[in-house]
Amino acid sequence: MIPKWVTIHIERPRAKRLANYLIELTEPGHTILDCGCGTMYVANLIHQASGARIIGSDILNFNESELEMCVCPGENLPFADSSVDVVLLIFVLHHSQEPESILRESIRVARKRVIIFEDVYENRFELGFLKIFDWLGNRTVSASIPLPFTFKPEAEWKRIFHDLGTKLISANPVRPLFFLPTRHRGFVVDVE
Numbered sequence: 001m002i003p004k005w006v007t008i009h010i011e012r013p014r015a016k017r018l019a020n021y022l023i024e025l026t027e028p029g030h031t032i033l034d035c036g037c038g039t040m041y042v043a044n045l046i047h048q049a050s051g052a053r054i055i056g057s058d059i060l061n062f063n064e065s066e067l068e069m070c071v072c073p074g075e076n077l078p079f080a081d082s083s084v085d086v087v088l089l090i091f092v093l094h095h096s097q098e099p100e101s102i103l104r105e106s107i108r109v110a111r112k113r114v115i116i117f118e119d120v121y122e123n124r125f126e127l128g129f130l131k132i133f134d135w136l137g138n139r140t141v142s143a144s145i146p147l148p149f150t151f152k153p154e155a156e157w158k159r160i161f162h163d164l165g166t167k168l169i170s171a172n173p174v175r176p177l178f179f180l181p182t183r184h185r186g187f188v189v190d191v192e
């Protein structure tokens, strides 16, 4: 159970900010898989704004919405090839020891695009900050979320997207919470 103060002061405002970016990047008719969906506050806001059909998946069940979700690892998604229009990977890749496996699976399942929001860093100092904020942010939600800290610099993500055969459409700054001093990017890659 997520503490109420975390829901009110962190999770809800964060979801609103993230959904605002994502509503611009998705279309009402899209079917969307939100891999690593967490509470599904973000998914629910997109659904309410656009009517898009959204399914969640996560290794843990924090779903606080009426939307459907499955408990499964992003590294092995139980969905057919090209079965959804868009896969969302919103601050999930750095929770996996094998982020590239989650990306590969997402590219397989997506018909059009994969949207990735990630914490990125440029030097060891920024990486240290990311680890501290990731630990604080996730441990206030649950002790069970894996924290392998598999963060990467922006250039490294771009190389991986290219090597996996996707086309990078955009890479823009994202601010999940106004007071966070850490660096975040929203990547849009097309798989068509």
Ligand SMILES: C[S@@+](CC[C@H](N)C(=O)[O-])C[C@H]1O[C@@H](n2cnc3c(N)ncnc32)[C@H](O)[C@@H]1O
Pocket (backbone or CB within 6 Å): 018, 035, 036, 037, 038, 039, 040, 041, 042, 057, 058, 059, 060, 062, 072, 073, 074, 075, 089, 090, 091, 092, 095, 096, 138, 145, 146
């Ligand atoms: C920082 S939370 C982000 C939740 C949601 N995407 C959001 O932005 O509100 C990371 C989520 O990824 C999930 N997660 C961690 N490892 C995963 C994996 N290997 N496959 C799928 N989900 C995973 C965690 O359980 C957690 O809910």
